[in-house]
Amino acid sequence: MxxxxxxxxxxxxxxxxxxxxxxxxxxxxxxxxxxxxxxxxxxxxxxxxxxGGTLPVLDLAGQRIGSPVARPGKVVCVGLNYRDHAAEAGAAIPAEPVLFLKASNTVVGPDDEVLVPRGATKTDYEVELAVVIGRTARYLENEQQAAECIAGYTVSNDVTERAFQLERGGQWDKGKCCETFNPLGPYLVTPDEVGDPQGLELKLWVNGELRQHGSTAEMIFPVLTVVSYISQFMVLEPGDVISTGTPAGVTMGRPGTPFLQPGDVMELEIGGLGRQRQVLGKA
Structure with a gap:
């Protein structure tokens, strides 16, 4: 569904x-x-x-698609959750999931304009599998309990301003919370349709060039582990979103590759979950 x-x-x-x-x-x-x-x-x-045909048909032709979940209470993100991405970032493989939060008002539709922030010099992309919570989760004890709390999955672009993230005195949130920095969607796909969340292919292109191509099989901490782990530190509520990390290929890990600029086009997809396309503008 x-x-x-x-x-x-x-x-x-x-x-x-x-x-x-x-x-x-x-x-x-x-x-x-x-x-x-x-x-x-x-x-x-x-x-x-x-x-049974009891619901009215909705014509999608020419219509904008929004985020598949209305403004979430919180967006919890996992950093360095793919071995190849940790390597390209020059970071050690984490012993536990690295967590940070993204402001919920960063969430926009999958094809909405993404704004390069004022003063930005190193705007970057990250294709990620996102989990949407459907049941309150606190102190989950095992993967089965974690699975029961998942409403579905969607595509996330964890857009990041690296200079703000890494060169402005600490705290990743500075580079993660700029407006429009979390395109989400197009669909919220229920777990029964997705099947194994550790077998999904992720791709991202910039101006037609394939930059990221990975699989959720390469995660250091699998989806259900991540959901259970996060519930030990905060209560997850229905509608909350978890972004589970990105594979290698971000601009930061490609020496000599220009960072994103207004006019660039990002396209990304995850197998079975749909495709996004964003044109970059200027804040």
Whole structure:
């Protein structure tokens, strides 16, 4: 099952795709695709409504696709979670997951403009598998409990200003929380459709050049481990997002490669989860 939000910023309509790709309007069932909806979601009941033709069809032609989850309570990110990315960053393999937070208002739609911040010199990209939480998670004891708390998966671009992140006195958040720095979507795909989250292919292109090509199989800390681990330090709530790290190929790890500039085009995809495309503008 694939969920999405359709329409202009601030006026998106919740929708679900049927097996044949037809979009169905969910506004009669919920005003938003948010934590409250995900917490009470009965997938079997919704699938029956789709199959029974009781939901109105929504025409997607020419429409903007928003983030597949309304503004999350928090975005928790895992740094250095791929061995090849840790190596290109010159960092040791972490003994435990490296965590940082991204402001929830960085989240935009998958094809929305990304703004290069004022004073930026090293704006970078990171294709990542994102987890959306569907049930409150605290002190999870095992992977089974972690799996039960996942509403679905989506594509994230963890856009980063490296100069702010690494050269401005510490704290990664400085380079992670600029406006528009977290395109998300296009879909929230439920776990039953994704299957094993450790077998997904990730790709990212800049101006048509393939820059990143990896697999979630290469994660140091797998998805369910990450969810359980984070729950030991903070309560995860329905609608929260976890970005699980990026493979090698970021600009920072490619000496001589220019960092992102206004006018550049980023395209990224994860197998089975859809594709994003962003044109860079200027803040």
């Amino acid at each position: 694939k969920f999405l939000r359709v329409g202009p910023p601030g006026a998106e309509r919740p929708a679900v795709l049927g097996p044949d790709g037809t979009a169905y309007d969910l506004t009669g069932l919920t005003p938003e695709l948010d934590g409250a909806f995900l917490a009470r979601l009965d997938r079997a009941e919704l699938a029956a409504a789709v199959a």
